[in-house]
Structure formats: structure tokens, C-alpha cells
Amino acid sequence: MADEIIRLTGIHKxxxxxxxxxxVSLTLERGKIHCLVGENGCGKSTLIKIIAGVYQRxxxxxxxxxxxxEQLHPIDSIREGIQVIYQDFSLFPNxxxxxxxxxxxxLAEGRRFVNWKHVRHVAEDAIAQxxxxxxxxxxxxxxxVANKQLIAIAKAMRQNAQLIIMDEPTSALTEREIRVLxxxxxxxxxxxxxxxxxxxxxxxxxxxxxxxxxxxxGRVVSTGLANEYNTTRLVYEMTGQSIAEKSYEFTPDLSxxxxxxxxxxxxxxxxxxxxxxxxxxxxxxxxxxxxxxRTELALALFGMLxxxxxxxxxxxxxxxxxSVQDAIAHGIGYVPEDRLTEGLFLEQSxxxxxxxxxxxxxxxxxxxxxxxxxxxxxxEWVTSLRIKTSDPDLPVKxxxxxxxxxxxxxxxxxxxxRLMILNGPTMGVDIGSKNEIHxxxxxxxxxxxxxxxISDDIPELLQTCNRILLMxxxxxxxxxxxxxxxxxxxxxKLIED
Amino acid sequence: xxxxxxxxxxxxxxxxxxxxxxxxxxxxxIFVGFSLVLGDRFLSIRNLQSMAVQFPEFGILAFAIMIxxxxxxxxxxIVGTANLSAIAAALVLTRLSGEGGAxxxxxxxxxxxxxxxxxxxxxxxxxxxxxxSKVGITPILATLGTGSLYTGLSYVITGGPAITTTQLAFxxxxxxxxxxxxxxxxxxxxxxxxxxxxxxxxxxxxxxxGTNTRAALFSGINDVKVxxxxxxxxxxxxxxxxxIFLARANSAKPDYGATFILLTVLIAIxxxxxxxxxxxxxxxxxxxxxxxxxxxxxLNMLMLQLSGSSAAIFFRQFAWGALLLLVMVVNYYVEQxxxxxx
Numbered sequence: 001m002a003d004e005i006i007r008l009t010g011i012h013k014x015x016x017x018x019x020x021x022x023x024v025s026l027t028l029e030r031g032k033i034h035c036l037v038g039e040n041g042c043g044k045s046t047l048i049k050i051i052a053g054v055y056q057r058x059x060x061x062x063x064x065x066x067x068x069x070e071q072l073h074p075i076d077s078i079r080e081g082i083q084v085i086y087q088d089f090s091l092f093p094n095x096x097x098x099x100x101x102x103x104x105x106x107l108a109e110g111r112r113f114v115n116w117k118h119v120r121h122v123a124e125d126a127i128a129q130x131x132x133x134x135x136x137x138x139x140x141x142x143x144x145v146a147n148k149q150l151i152a153i154a155k156a157m158r159q160n161a162q163l164i165i166m167d168e169p170t171s172a173l174t175e176r177e178i179r180v181l182x183x184x185x186x187x188x189x190x191x192x193x194x195x196x197x198x199x200x201x202x203x204x205x206x207x208x209x210x211x212x213x214x215x216x217x218g219r220v221v222s223t224g225l226a227n228e229y230n231t232t233r234l235v236y237e238m239t240g241q242s243i244a245e246k247s248y249e250f251t252p253d254l255s256x257x258x259x260x261x262x263x264x265x266x267x268x269x270x271x272x273x274x275x276x277x278x279x280x281x282x283x284x285x286x287x288x289x290x291x292x293x294r295t296e297l298a299l300a301l302f303g304m305l306x307x308x309x310x311x312x313x314x315x316x317x318x319x320x321x322x323s324v325q326d327a328i329a330h331g332i333g334y335v336p337e338d339r340l341t342e343g344l345f346l347e348q349s350x351x352x353x354x355x356x357x358x359x360x361x362x363x364x365x366x367x368x369x370x371x372x373x374x375x376x377x378x379x380e381w382v383t384s385l386r387i388k389t390s391d392p393d394l395p396v397k398x399x400x401x402x403x404x405x406x407x408x409x410x411x412x413x414x415x416x417x418r419l420m421i422l423n424g425p426t427m428g429v430d431i432g433s434k435n436e437i438h439x440x441x442x443x444x445x446x447x448x449x450x451x452x453x454i455s456d457d458i459p460e461l462l463q464t465c466n467r468i469l470l471m472x473x474x475x476x477x478x479x480x481x482x483x484x485x486x487x488x489x490x491x492x493k494l495i496e497d
Numbered sequence: 498x499x500x501x502x503x504x505x506x507x508x509x510x511x512x513x514x515x516x517x518x519x520x521x522x523x524x525x526x527i528f529v530g531f532s533l534v535l536g537d538r539f540l541s542i543r544n545l546q547s548m549a550v551q552f553p554e555f556g557i558l559a560f561a562i563m564i565x566x567x568x569x570x571x572x573x574x575i576v577g578t579a580n581l582s583a584i585a586a587a588l589v590l591t592r593l594s595g596e597g598g599a600x601x602x603x604x605x606x607x608x609x610x611x612x613x614x615x616x617x618x619x620x621x622x623x624x625x626x627x628x629x630s631k632v633g634i635t636p637i638l639a640t641l642g643t644g645s646l647y648t649g650l651s652y653v654i655t656g657g658p659a660i661t662t663t664q665l666a667f668x669x670x671x672x673x674x675x676x677x678x679x680x681x682x683x684x685x686x687x688x689x690x691x692x693x694x695x696x697x698x699x700x701x702x703x704x705x706x707g708t709n710t711r712a713a714l715f716s717g718i719n720d721v722k723v724x725x726x727x728x729x730x731x732x733x734x735x736x737x738x739x740x741i742f743l744a745r746a747n748s749a750k751p752d753y754g755a756t757f758i759l760l761t762v763l764i765a766i767x768x769x770x771x772x773x774x775x776x777x778x779x780x781x782x783x784x785x786x787x788x789x790x791x792x793x794x795x796l797n798m799l800m801l802q803l804s805g806s807s808a809a810i811f812f813r814q815f816a817w818g819a820l821l822l823l824v825m826v827v828n829y830y831v832e833q834x835x836x837x838x839x
Contacts, residue, residue, distance in 0.1 A: 304714075324714060324715070324717045325717060325719060327717075328717045334715065336715050341709070341711055341712065342711055342712055342715045343712060343715065344709070344712055345705050345708040345709045345712050345713075345775075346708075346709070347708055347775065347776070348704065348705065348708050348775065352701070352704075352705070356701075356705055356716045356718070357716060357717060359698050359701045359702075360698040363698075368692065368696040368697060369695075369696045369697060369698065369701065371696075411716065
């Protein structure tokens with residue numbers, strides 16, 4: 001009993017008549033790493049917010065450290081040592097690392113003046129506690145995602161965290177950064193800190209967690225020790241169905257002209273002498289650590305980085321790509337890495353997001369936009385990509401991650417590209433949608449499109465690509481055929497120096 | 498229980514999605530309110546006519562500021578542009594015909610004068626667009642600068658005093674089928690802008706660019722092209738407003754309508770144009786123009802009645818500032834409420 005931090009019993013929660021949580025019971029134990037998995041919309045976020053005191057439950061009981069809470073407010077939750085690290089980390093980008101770690105408690109102590117010596121001291125102490133190295137005077141906005149996460153953990157530890165809840169902790173990290181994170185977590189675990197991860201990346205879930213909680217449609221459908229699960233069982237529990245993906249086998253016909261040929265492409269500071277070619281129907285994977293040049297390659301091909309040397313040929317014709325407009329004119333589409341800020345107009349309607357590329361072609365009388373044609377095109381894509389919505393006039397932000405990604409894909413498909421570059425196509429997308437996006441990629445390739453898939457999700461690359469290009473320090477260092485490697489080997493290659 | 502549900506849905510409708518309906522109700526309430534309090538003095542043919550010739554001046558400028566606000570920017574130079582255009586038109590009118598002029602017939606001079614005004618206005622707008630899109634200066638600073646520049650230019654040209662000409666009075670005081678010409682210009686512009694915003698690629702791109710500049714870039718929207726055209730249109734509309742200034746006041750001067758900037762920003766915000774860009778409708782703007790005119794006239798009459806002095810006119814400036822802040826604060830809470838619901 002004593003080692004329980006949280007015991008929830010029979011929690012119910014509804015929003016405007018929609019049941020978000022039904023009869024949820026679970027316990028979280030001191031010094032243990034728990035993982036909460038489930039598809040988007042299964043109630044994970046609601047559950048976390050109830051534990052954090054952000055939402056009030058409709059019924060059920062919440063016990064924290066043995067104490068029953070009739071009403072749990074965020075401040076109670078923090079006092080009991082519960083710290084939630086959201087995906088955005090809630091840090092101040094314009095402040096330094098030290099300030100971010102220490103200012104909170106300076107404020108909490110009601111100090112009117114900042115004692116800089118004290119701030120520094122606190123920050124040094126906090127960073128030392130999690131046993132990592134960090135430049136304390138650097139601004140947080142200049143730090144990598146991985147370091148921001150460590151700062152958030154250090155900050156949580158300074159506030160006497162007993163339970164650290166992390167939302168999708170590994171989704172924006174490279175393999176090596178994940179290792180660092182896991183080391184830090186194991187160290188803290190030995191000191192009795194409990195963790196609750198909320199994650200989509202099943203392999204990592206299985207690797208680090210000890211206890212697993214699976215949710216589906218607002219209920220806890222399965223709990224147990226991690227060693228009782230494997231990926232197949234997790235997928236089954238999460239979706240209620242078995243999903244098996246087939247790999248993509250395709251042998252390009254070398255007698256056909258190349259769709260894209262890149263020769264000695266150079267972007268100073270990012271890419272050096274990158275050469276490769278691809279044919280219609282190919283799905284070429286590009287992988288590497290953050291900073292390896294994988295995103296820069298996409299941006300250069302899409303006209304967003306200045307190319308200083310090298311040549312790009314499309315359909316055997318040399319082309320100059322100096323702007324996004326040039327890239328589009330040559331039939332290149334790009335599904336960006338950051339869906340929320342780069343891919344979508346979140347507050348605009350689903351329909352407007354779909355037709356943004358083609359609106360100029362949907363004109364009728366007097367050269368004016370024809371609303372009927374717009375509606376027709378929107379309906380067509382909503383149906384054919386199975387975008388789940390009650391009304392395409394709703395803002396695109398009302399959709400789940402997987403459906404949002406389909407909107408970004410629809411936007412490009414509507415304009416008929418020859419070559420699609422997809423950067424992290426299934427990042428933050430639930431298993432069911434992920435599978436459907438993979439099937440879509442394969443289908444498009446089957447129809448003769450060329451697809452360049454940039455990802456560090458190794459199973460994804462192995463399942464969808466017929467070739468994988470490995471990048472390191474701005475260059476392509478190896479070409480790998482999925483049939484000739486496996487997950488562990490590829491993961492090892494990724495982090496090799 | 499059912500009553501609460503009903504009230505909730507009524508409140509939601511008033512507060513939530515249908516912003517135009519909410520504005521319509523507000524406008525109506527203001528109108529009916531003043532009619533009840535002030536009686537015949539407000540609700541008379543004479544007063545209605547008097548209001549009808551007042552609102553097009555700032556109403557037309559409101560279209561200009563709105564279209565720039567939709568892109569997430571703003572054009573603070575519109576009044577400067579309008580006055581400079583009016584001065585250009587007045588110069589052409591006085592130099593080419595009228596007393597001491599070159600003696601050209603008025604029929605020829607008037608189109609030339611308008612052409613001069615619109616050319617100047619276009620150049621002003623294009624320059625703003627160039628600064629904002631190509632040079633990348635924050636719109637509020639760029640247009641604050643050019644606004645001062647255009648006003649300064651007006652002083653240099655006129656040397657300070659107004660250029661008087663009554664040759665456009667037929668526009669300022671004239672009416673067609675009982676509708677004052679400035680009102681007709683306002684209505685035509687409202688229709689033109691409704692078409693531009695809802696039925697053209699430019700309008701579509703303006704909304705998208707204003708919602709998310711980065712996503713617009715990644716979607717292949719040419720931001721330079723959209724911004725240059727937007728600021729050019731804003732300038733052009735300011736030029737039309739300048740012609741109306743000249744026609745109504747029978748003179749062009751550098752410092753006419755200095756309060757219109759704040760007023761048009763207020764109208765846009767009240768009309769539901771989001772100052773961060775991406776959202777706002779012409780119907781909202783038109784309703785907002787009307788309610789501001791009702792408020793302006795009504796408050797004036799009310800203050801005059803209460804204080805008995807014409808110092809009441811200064812109260813208006815205070816009222817506009819207060820109203821702008823109030824609307825922003827209300828919008829903030831409505832937005833918060835909406836986010837909690839979703």
C-alpha cells in the first residue's frame with residue numbers, strides 16, 4: 001500500500017454528453033515506470049488532466065499518497081509531487097536554461113528581487129541531480145528538443161516531483177537522444193521517482209516500461225507487466241483488431257527515365273555533394289539523426305534552401321529550383337515535418353485546407369471562384385482519403401492527428417504532384433491512421449508517383465520503402481535495401497559515428 | 498432545466514459561432530436604444546440623412562484597413578494616402594479648370610483629377626506593399642512611417658492651407674434616387690470587397706496568409722504577391738476615400754480626418770476582424786460601420802442634452818478609445834470561453 005502514489009477508482013468524465021472516460025481504475029507505484037498507450041481520442045489526455053487537477057471528474061475517487069481528494073486542484077496535485085511535462089514543455093524560450101529551472105521557485109517563494117547567484121546555484125544543482133551536461137546561460141530557444149525535455153525534467157525535480165508524467169516523450173527525439181533520456185529516467189527511478197509515459201512508439205514503450213496500461217474508447221482495456229506484451233498484442237489491445245503490414249517490394253525498371261536525379265547537391269552548412277536518383281513508383285526512405293541533413297535535403301528540393309552547387313534533373317531535364325513556386329511548377333509536393341505550424345492553417349476549415357493549392361483552378365463564371373466546384377473537390381478528397389469529420393466546414397484543428405495529416409496529404413494530391421516528399425509522415429499519428437497512411441503511400445507509388453519518405457521511425461522505413469538512404473553530416477553515406485537488414489541493425493547504423 | 502438549456506443555446510448563439518448575427522443584434526439594439534431615449538431627434542428623416550452622408554468617409558477607409566488586417570498586418574497610412582490623393586485631385590481641378598486655371602472643360606478635368614488621385618493612391622499603396630513584403634518591415638511600423646511621409650508630402654505640396662474647390666460638390670452632396678452618392682460608393686465597394694474576399698484566389702490567399710504565414714509559404718502561396726496586391730488595394734480604396742473627402746468638404750488639406758485611423762481600427766475589431774489576421778467578413782464590417790455611426794450621433798446628442806455645451810464632441814474621442822478596449826477585452830473572454838467549451 002505504502003508504495004502507491006496514485007489510486008484512481010471508477011473515474012467517469014463526460015464533455016457535453018460525450019463520454020471521455022468510463023469507469024477508469026488504475027494505480028501508479030513509486031519508483032516504477034508506467035506507460036499509458038492508446039490511440040488518439042481514447043481518453044489518455046483527459047486522464048492525465050484529471051490526475052493533474054486540470055479537469056474535475058464527474059464521479060469516482062482519487063487518492064494521492066493515501067489521501068482522498070474530494071476535489072483536486074492543480075495546486076494540490078503539484079504539492080503532492082505530480083509534475084506533468086507536456087509536449088511543448090511549458091518553458092520560456094527567451095529565458096536562459098538557469099532562469100527556466102530556477103525562476104519558478106523564486107516566484108513561489110514570493111521574492112520581489114531576483115537573486116542571480118541563487119538562480120545559478122539552483123540550476124546547477126538541478127542539472128547535476130539528473131547527471132547531464134547543459135550550458136546554463138544558453139537561451140532555451142537555442143536548445144534542441146532533447147535538451148528542452150531534460151530541462152523540463154530538471155525543473156520538475158526541483159519542485160519535488162514524485163511522479164513525472166510525460167506526454168509523447170520520444171516522438172521528436174533521435175535514437176541517441178532517446179538513449180540519454182532513458183538513462184536519466186532510470187537514474188531517477190532508482191531514487192523512487194515514478195514515471196507515467198504517454199506514448200505511441202510501441203517499441204520504446206516496451207523497452208522502458210515496467211507496467212503497461214492500455215486504453216481504448218475511454219476505458220482501460222488491459223493492464224499488466226511489460227514483459228507480458230509484444231507489439232502485436234499492444235496493437236491488438238489498442239485498436240481491438242489485428243493489423244499486419246506488408247512490406248513494399250518494388251524493383252525499379254532502370255530502362256525507364258529517372259523521375260528525379262540529384263547530383264552533388266550542396267547547401268553550405270547543411271548538405272554536401274548529395275547524389276541519388278529515383279524512378280516513378282519508388283518509395284525511397286531517407287533517414288539519419290536530427291542535423292544529419294535529412295530535413296535540409298527536403299527543404300532544398302522544395303526550394304526553401306539556397307543551392308550553391310550541384311544539379312537537379314526531373315524527368316531527365318535539368319531544372320533550377322530557387323523558390324517553392326519553382327518546386328511546385330516542377331510537380332514537387334512537400335508534407336512538412338511540423339504539421340501544426342507548417343502543414344496546416346489550423347483555424348481555417350478542413351475544406352479550405354484541402355483546396356489551398358488548387359483554388360486558382362476552381363474558377364467559373366467571370367473568372368471567380370466557383371463554390372460548387374470547391375465543394376465538389378473537398379468532398380472528393382474527404383471521401384477518398386477517409387477524413388473522419390461531420391462537416392468539412394469545421395476548423396481543421398478539430399481533427400485528430402491522423403486525420404489532420406490526411407488533410408495535408410490531400411492538399412498536395414489535389415494538385416497532382418509527380419514527386420511527393422513526406423517528412424515524418426506519421427509523427428504523432430495513432431496506429432490505425434499510421435497504417436492507413438502507409439497503405440496510401442504504397443498506393444500512390446503504385447499509381448506511378450515517386451515518394452521520398454523522411455523518417456527516423458525504423459519499422460516505418462522498413463515496411464514502406466523499397467530503398468533507404470542513410471544520411472550523416474549532410475551526406476548520404478549508405479544505401480540500404482530493407483530486405484537485407486533488420487530493425488536492430490538499422491537502428492545501430494543510425495547512431496554510428 | 499430545459500429553460501437553462503434554452504438560455505444556454507441562446508447565449509451560445511449570441512456569443513459563439515454566428516458573429517454576424519450577434520453584431521446585427523447589437524447594431525439594432527443601439528439604434529432602437531437611441532431612438533427610445535432621444536425620440537424624434539434621433540429617429541427623424543433629417544438625422545438619418547445626416548448620418549448617411551457622414552459614415553461613408555470612414556466606412557470606406559475601414560475596407561482598406563480591414564483587408565490589410567486580414568493578412569495579419571495593418572495600414573496606418575490610409576488617412577495620409579487619402580489626403581495626399583485628395584490634394585492631387587484638387588490640384589488638377591484648380592490648375593486645369595475653374596478660376597485662374599488653364600480653362601479646360603470640367604467634364605475633362607474631373608476624370609483627370611480622379612485618375613490623378615487614384616494614381617497617387619496606388620503608388621502609396623504599392624510602396625507600403627514593397628516595404629512590408631520585400632523589405633520585410635513590420636506593417637505597423639512601415640505604415641506608421643509612410644503615413645507620416647505622405648502627410649508630410651501633403652504639407653510640402655500645399656504649404657499648409659487647404660486647397661479649396663467646389664467642383665466635386667455634386668458628388669459630396671448629390672444623390673441618386675434619394676440615396677447620397679457617397680453611400681452608393683460605400684455600397685459598391687462593400688460588394689466589390691465581398692466578391693474579392695469570397696470569390697477570388699487573392700481573397701482566399703489573404704485569409705490563408707493571415708492565418709499562418711509559415712503554412713502559406715509551405716503551401717506555395719506567394720506571400721510577396723499577395724501582400725503587394727493587398728496594400729495596393731488598400732491604397733486604392735484610401736484614394737477613393739480621398740475623393741469623397743474632397744467632394745464633401747470642398748477642400749483638400751493635409752490633416753483632414755486625423756481621428757479616422759483609430760476609428761477604422763475600432764470598426765474592424767468591432768466588426769469581428771481578428772487583428773492577428775485570417776478572419777473577418779464584409780457583413781460584419783458594414784454592420785460595425787453602421788453601429789459606430791449610430792453611437793457617434795447618439796452619444797453626441799445625448800451629451801449635448803446633458804451638458805448643454807458643444808464640448809461634448811471631445812467626449813467622442815474618449816468613447817472610441819474606451820469602446821475599442823472594451824471590445825478587445827470582451828473578445829478575449831469570449832475566445833477563452835469558446836476554447837474551454839471545445
